[in-house]
Amino acid sequence: xxxxxxxxxxxxxxxxxxxxxxxxxxxxxxxxxxxxxxxxxxxxxxxxxxxxxxxxxxxxxxxxxxxxxxxxxxxxxxxxxxxxxxxxxxxxxxxxxxxxxxxxxxxxxxxxxxxxxxxxxxxxxxxxxxxxxxxxxxxxxxxxxxxxxxxxxxxxxxxxxxxxxxxxxxxxxxxxxxxxxxxxxxxxxxxxxxxxxxxxxxxxxxxxxxxxxxxxxxxxxxxxxxxxxxxxxxxxxxxxxxxxxxxxxxxxxxxxxxxxxxxxxxxxxxxxxxxxxxxxxxxxxxxxxxxxxxxxxxxxxxxxxxxxxxxxxx
Amino acid sequence: xxxxxxxxxxxxxxxxxxxxxxxxxxxxxxxxxxxxxxxxxxxxxxxxxxxxxxxxxxxxxxxxxxxxxxxxxxxxxxxxxxxxxxxxxxxxxxxxxxxxxxxxxxxxxxxxxxxxxxxxxxxxxxxxxxxxxxxxxxxxxxxxxxxxxxxxxxxxxxxxxxxxxxxxxxxxxxxxxxxxxxxxxxxxxxxxxxxxxxxxxxxxxxxxxxxxxxxxxxxxxxxxxxxxxxxxxxxxxxxxxxxxxx
Ligand SMILES: Nc1ncnc2c1ncn2[C@@H]1O[C@H](COP(=O)(O)OP(=O)(O)O)[C@@H](O)[C@H]1O
Ligand SMILES: [Mg+2]
Numbered sequence: 001x002x003x004x005x006x007x008x009x010x011x012x013x014x015x016x017x018x019x020x021x022x023x024x025x026x027x028x029x030x031x032x033x034x035x036x037x038x039x040x041x042x043x044x045x046x047x048x049x050x051x052x053x054x055x056x057x058x059x060x061x062x063x064x065x066x067x068x069x070x071x072x073x074x075x076x077x078x079x080x081x082x083x084x085x086x087x088x089x090x091x092x093x094x095x096x097x098x099x100x101x102x103x104x105x106x107x108x109x110x111x112x113x114x115x116x117x118x119x120x121x122x123x124x125x126x127x128x129x130x131x132x133x134x135x136x137x138x139x140x141x142x143x144x145x146x147x148x149x150x151x152x153x154x155x156x157x158x159x160x161x162x163x164x165x166x167x168x169x170x171x172x173x174x175x176x177x178x179x180x181x182x183x184x185x186x187x188x189x190x191x192x193x194x195x196x197x198x199x200x201x202x203x204x205x206x207x208x209x210x211x212x213x214x215x216x217x218x219x220x221x222x223x224x225x226x227x228x229x230x231x232x233x234x235x236x237x238x239x240x241x242x243x244x245x246x247x248x249x250x251x252x253x254x255x256x257x258x259x260x261x262x263x264x265x266x267x268x269x270x271x272x273x274x275x276x277x278x279x280x281x282x283x284x285x286x287x288x289x290x291x292x293x294x295x296x297x298x299x300x301x302x303x304x305x306x307x308x309x310x311x312x313x314x
Numbered sequence: 315x316x317x318x319x320x321x322x323x324x325x326x327x328x329x330x331x332x333x334x335x336x337x338x339x340x341x342x343x344x345x346x347x348x349x350x351x352x353x354x355x356x357x358x359x360x361x362x363x364x365x366x367x368x369x370x371x372x373x374x375x376x377x378x379x380x381x382x383x384x385x386x387x388x389x390x391x392x393x394x395x396x397x398x399x400x401x402x403x404x405x406x407x408x409x410x411x412x413x414x415x416x417x418x419x420x421x422x423x424x425x426x427x428x429x430x431x432x433x434x435x436x437x438x439x440x441x442x443x444x445x446x447x448x449x450x451x452x453x454x455x456x457x458x459x460x461x462x463x464x465x466x467x468x469x470x471x472x473x474x475x476x477x478x479x480x481x482x483x484x485x486x487x488x489x490x491x492x493x494x495x496x497x498x499x500x501x502x503x504x505x506x507x508x509x510x511x512x513x514x515x516x517x518x519x520x521x522x523x524x525x526x527x528x529x530x531x532x533x534x535x536x537x538x539x540x541x542x543x544x545x546x547x548x549x550x551x552x553x554x555x556x557x558x559x560x
Contacts, residue, residue, distance in 0.1 A: 048399070051403045052402075052403060053399050053402055053403050053558060054558055055558075072407075073405050073407070076403055076404060076405040077405045079403070081400075081403045083396060083399040083400055083403070084396070085396055087395050087396035087397040087399060087400050088397060088400065089326075089330070089395075089397055090395065091330060091333045091334050092330075092333065096329075100322065100326045101404070103322040104319060104322050104323070104404045104405065104406060105404075105405065106405075132333075148400070
């Protein structure tokens with residue numbers, strides 16, 4: 001099957017500054033792609049080129065087999081887009097605004113009414129339908145933006161920072177909504193909140209200074225962390241002295257490095273890093289048994305996305 | 315599909331005027347100034363003639379301020395709020411978006427202009443004017459408003475600052491009005507060849523509008539306004555394509 005979105009050597013220059021620098025990737029049906037990167041990395045610029053708002057300086061974007069430069073309308077029909085900050089017409093009410101969007105999307109009469117009603121229900125806009133968008137809270141404004149993007153049930157949904165500036169409950173609602181739509185669409189969303197990637201994305205691309213620096217499932221990215229498969233171990237004070245314990249742990253073949261963590265009440269706390277992220281939990285466990293140390297905590301770490309993110313975008 | 319999208323955009327734009335006080339403020343100011351110009355400055359009664367010449371002869375000056383005020387928000391506001399990104403990623407072409415906005419603004423001006431009908435009634439009550447000439451005056455006025463709107467709209471597409479859009483459109487419109495002003499033409503006719511003077515005069519709103527408003531409907535005057543409008547609308551499209559990014 002052909003990829004739904006195909007981005008080939010995409011580049012965007014603003015004067016002498018290169019905002020997006022030779023980016024290529026493909027996205028398939030059912031994928032929720034998180035676009036990660038620090039501010040100014042080029043996330044929005046890339047999305048603007050995919051949606052046909054900005055012409056690329058070079059390279060191409062193909063959506064559902066249509067080249068954006070050659071068939072912009074075919075592409076725009078298939079995409080729902082939530083621009084950064086969810087702009088809308090502030091003097092309109094959500095009812096009028098969605099009615100307008102539905103008409104531009106080619107719906108008329110009963111079908112139009114049904115689309116608007118369904119979308120309003122999906123994003124829970126019932127209570128503010130007849131209030132000017134200007135007067136709505138940030139959360140509601142964002143929902144209006146989302147409604148506008150999903151009204152025509154697009155094959156491709158592109159959202160620029162969909163949860164930025166929302167409170168935790170609103171964030172949760174938006175993520176649930178995205179999760180519900182994930183299967184039958186291609187979704188690309190940008191964010192700089194890493195927990196979001198775990199919450200909704202099946203794949204993450206990290207970009208920095210206009211280039212892709214990592215691409216994989218959230219788990220794959222975490223595996224790049226130095227914390228990945230490291231073991232945190234906390235022992236109650238026992239017959240072995242701290243020096244002895246430390247020596248024996250360091251002597252284990254799988255352990256590359258040991259870090260002593262601060263512990264309360266004479267507890268001994270260590271962070272054990274493996275060679276090449278090979279699991280060492282079983283070895284550590286065996287050692288603990290043999291030496292009859294009293295364990296308070298023993299766990300293997302996944303590695304955190306933040307660390308990876310910071311390490312590769314710094 | 316194509317035509318219907320233009321209609322959808324047109325409807326939204328036109329109703330946007332009435333969603334805020336803009337429409338009412340504009341119409342009231344328009345009527346108020348028309349009245350002052352016609353009856354007070356124009357000496358409508360003192361002239362003792364049954365025509366609307368004083369009414370129409372002030373229209374270029376009325377439009378000089380009012381049309382840039384009407385047009386300044388067309389694109390600058392979309393840029394400022396970011397809704398331009400939404401609009402231009404909907405399945406519409408840039409030319410549909412430009413035409414939708416322009417036609418709505420023009421229709422709105424036509425509404426404001428048609429609300430001056432009491433002036434027409436008054437002159438018919440007082441005397442026996444040539445209503446054909448008056449109709450020609452309205453036609454000329456509407457054509458001139460269209461050209462000024464096209465200028466204002468396309469300058470509005472260059473900035474997100476409405477004040478800048480207003481001032482620059484006003485200056486450009488002034489240039490188009492003034493190039494037919496006797497003062498300017500006299501200045502040139504002192505030394506420039508007659509062909510140049512004619513060329514400058516031929517670019518003027520005044521030259522073409524005066525002829526129409528006196529009831530002389532020459533196809534060339536109509537073509538002048540329509541082609542000027544078309545030229546600026548084309549510029550509007552080009553400006554948008556060129557300057558989408560910021
Ligand atoms: N219209 C523009 N003109 C000049 N520079 C721009 C323009 N738009 C974006 N940039 C620059 O391009 C870079 C990438 O911007 P953007 O794509 O918005 O980043 P992100 O969305 O990842 O925060 C930034 O350094 C930004 O300043
Ligand atoms: Mg951004």
